[in-house]
Amino acid sequence: MSKVEQLRQQIRRHEYLYYVLDQPEISDAEYDAMMRELQAMEQADPALVTPDSPTQRVGGAPREGFVKLPHSSPMLSLDNALNEGELRAFDQRVRDLLGGESFRYVAELKLDGLSMAVQYRDHSLQLALTRGDGSEGEDVTPNARTIRSLPLRVPGERAAFEARGEVVMPNAAFQKLNADREQEGLPRYANPRNSSAGSLRVLDPTITANRQLDFYAYFLLADGQPARGSHWEALEELTALGFKVNPARALCEDIDELLAFCRRYEAERDRLPFEIDGVVAKVDSVPQQQRLGWTAKFPRWAIAFKYAARQAETVVEKIDVQVGRTGALTPVAHLKPVAVSGVMVSRSTLHNEDEIARLGVAAGDTVLVERSGDVIPKVVKVIREGDPRTPFQMPATCPVCGSSVSRPEGEVVSRCLNSSCPARLIESVAHFAARPVLDIAGLGDELVKQLVKAGLVHSVADLYDLTLEQLAGLERMGTKSAERVLAGIARSKTLPLPRVLNGLGIPFVGERTAQFLAEHFGSLDALRDADEAQLQQATEVGPKVAQSIRRWFAEERNREVVERLRAAGLTFTHQKVDRSGGPLAGMTFVLTGTLPTLSREQAKEMIETAGGKVSGSVSKKTSYVVAGEEAGSKLEKANELGIKVLSQSDLLAMLGKLEA
Ligand code: IVH
Numbered sequence: 043m044s045k046v047e048q049l050r051q052q053i054r055r056h057e058y059l060y061y062v063l064d065q066p067e068i069s070d071a072e073y074d075a076m077m078r079e080l081q082a083m084e085q086a087d088p089a090l091v092t093p094d095s096p097t098q099r100v101g102g103a104p105r106e107g108f109v110k111l112p113h114s115s116p117m118l119s120l121d122n123a124l125n126e127g128e129l130r131a132f133d134q135r136v137r138d139l140l141g142g143e144s145f146r147y148v149a150e151l152k153l154d155g156l157s158m159a160v161q162y163r164d165h166s167l168q169l170a171l172t173r174g175d176g177s178e179g180e181d182v183t184p185n186a187r188t189i190r191s192l193p194l195r196v197p198g199e200r201a202a203f204e205a206r207g208e209v210v211m212p213n214a215a216f217q218k219l220n221a222d223r224e225q226e227g228l229p230r231y232a233n234p235r236n237s238s239a240g241s242l243r244v245l246d247p248t249i250t251a252n253r254q255l256d257f258y259a260y261f262l263l264a265d266g267q268p269a270r271g272s273h274w275e276a277l278e279e280l281t282a283l284g285f286k287v288n289p290a291r292a293l294c295e296d297i298d299e300l301l302a303f304c305r306r307y308e309a310e311r312d313r314l315p316f317e318i319d320g321v322v323a324k325v326d327s328v329p330q331q332q333r334l335g336w337t338a339k340f341p342r343w344a345i346a347f348k349y350a351a352r353q354a355e356t357v358v359e360k361i362d363v364q365v366g367r368t369g370a371l372t373p374v375a376h377l378k379p380v381a382v383s384g385v386m387v388s389r390s391t392l393h394n395e396d397e398i399a400r401l402g403v404a405a406g407d408t409v410l411v412e413r414s415g416d417v418i419p420k421v422v423k424v425i426r427e428g429d430p431r432t433p434f435q436m437p438a439t440c441p442v443c444g445s446s447v448s449r450p451e452g453e454v455v456s457r458c459l460n461s462s463c464p465a466r467l468i469e470s471v472a473h474f475a476a477r478p479v480l481d482i483a484g485l486g487d488e489l490v491k492q493l494v495k496a497g498l499v500h501s502v503a504d505l506y507d508l509t510l511e512q513l514a515g516l517e518r519m520g521t522k523s524a525e526r527v528l529a530g531i532a533r534s535k536t537l538p539l540p541r542v543l544n545g546l547g548i549p550f551v552g553e554r555t556a557q558f559l560a561e562h563f564g565s566l567d568a569l570r571d572a573d574e575a576q577l578q579q580a581t582e583v584g585p586k587v588a589q590s591i592r593r594w595f596a597e598e599r600n601r602e603v604v605e606r607l608r609a610a611g612l613t614f615t616h617q618k619v620d621r622s623g624g625p626l627a628g629m630t631f632v633l634t635g636t637l638p639t640l641s642r643e644q645a646k647e648m649i650e651t652a653g654g655k656v657s658g659s660v661s662k663k664t665s666y667v668v669a670g671e672e673a674g675s676k677l678e679k680a681n682e683l684g685i686k687v688l689s690q691s692d693l694l695a696m697l698g699k700l701e702a
Contacts, residue, residue, distance in 0.1 A: 117157065
């Protein structure tokens, strides 16, 4: 076996240990080093790249739409049993239809995500389809490839098969995603199912890659039919193939064992790392399944036992608004405290004015609240209007500082425009000090509030002027804790530019965008001086983000903060690789269609490494269009403008490489 393939196998094994079994044997740093070595080998010789290489999870630029393709056999859903009686009735029907033969059920958890079919050929992942209407699904292959627990290549004898299963977002990832979205002024997802769907069915696979989705397999098919005679065996084979298969499953001899399984996981539901909405029971034997057959809509050999939604009725006492660090005003419902499956709930975010209008909710109303994967419950609907009731109105001025509030056209969020609003200040200093940002240990929310109240901090820059006496003089602070905070502040000066950028609190510039901006511009000054068009040259920066960055730097006060941070000694530069001497320097390329062997991402990287630029649209400034199969409107435009069109081999020739 070649050296590169050996390395790939090692990496695949460690990915399996980490993402499927959750039992890593090596550190993240060791894994990263192996991955970098593989990337270097593949970059030095692109002929070595295979589509199932671990480096090929994220590849390909955003697409223009989804293609619908037929399933190998219909992907139907299940009939529901809403209580014990309905489950017993199902069992009775199965027993009647099987005429007294013995049989067993396989009980599995019903994961609350969206179902997906993945097809393999020659041991490699070829195609991933959403369920769609059951007969046709959407081709989400590039997105599915980014799911780390989904194998790109499988071992063993079985080379061609299909696995079906559920794409889910673990609760921890769901909660973090919602917290991030809230900070950025985007609406929260209602539940992990919506966020899984919203993360898989996006045209840009880099978004999926960031969302920590998981895939749990529950069917193994060959030519559209069950691959094994027993469902239980199929689950075991899927495990052997390297898929994640939920270990919470059981072979049940009868309905009582099945019910016991249902009850057991209903009690454990809150402790699972993902949302479930019930249990799926399937007759284990495939020949028996076939004899039971299907109704027009559902199999007669399986059923979903649904758990009750975790909902409760309560009254909205008032609706007020909270101000976040970007100035976003979020309406919050204060609820008469109520227990929702054991958890007391007294507040719920209503997101924004549009959501309030959609729900038609007002203070005084009796509402239905639901908890689903999130710590924060959501208002599902109004059950009864209150009397009296007070309709909500977004205040015209900030409830904290009294400055004016505006809602830009096309946006759902209203914002306080005063950048020194105390509410914004507390939130933004707390964000600055947070672990993933400038990681100032000991500077938590409470201390930030004290510092702001005491008038010691008016902007994040003031942190760098704090003295030991000032800190130690605050309530519940001693010399020890003050020293710890000062040490954290000193250390923050050594952290890299992306952290500083994230810390500035520019709307829409979070961890990831900050990283791309730092890499692209190489310094905070270059970023500050860039116009909107230049900003959009950076990865993943579109018009909205570019405009937001321009607006932020246009404010005198923000520029002052930046200057004071510079004076304090924070990192303002980032290593930007100089490629101006490369063979493609000064040339702009547009990629379109599918290239024979290179992914879009690879082609882009090769061009950029050689000093060239890659742009998303064809204009007079485009030097070359690199076109592959099924190139569309961009190729037409190139022909119209008389821009030279290259094939993959032309491009490689320019780079001085032979065939990839
Ligand atoms: S079996 C014909 N097994 O629940 C059999 N489905 O209402 C179809 N689901 O569309 C599905 N966990 O999205 C099956 N262990 C499991 C499942 C499961 C979740 C979802 C799936 C399906 C829906 C059925």
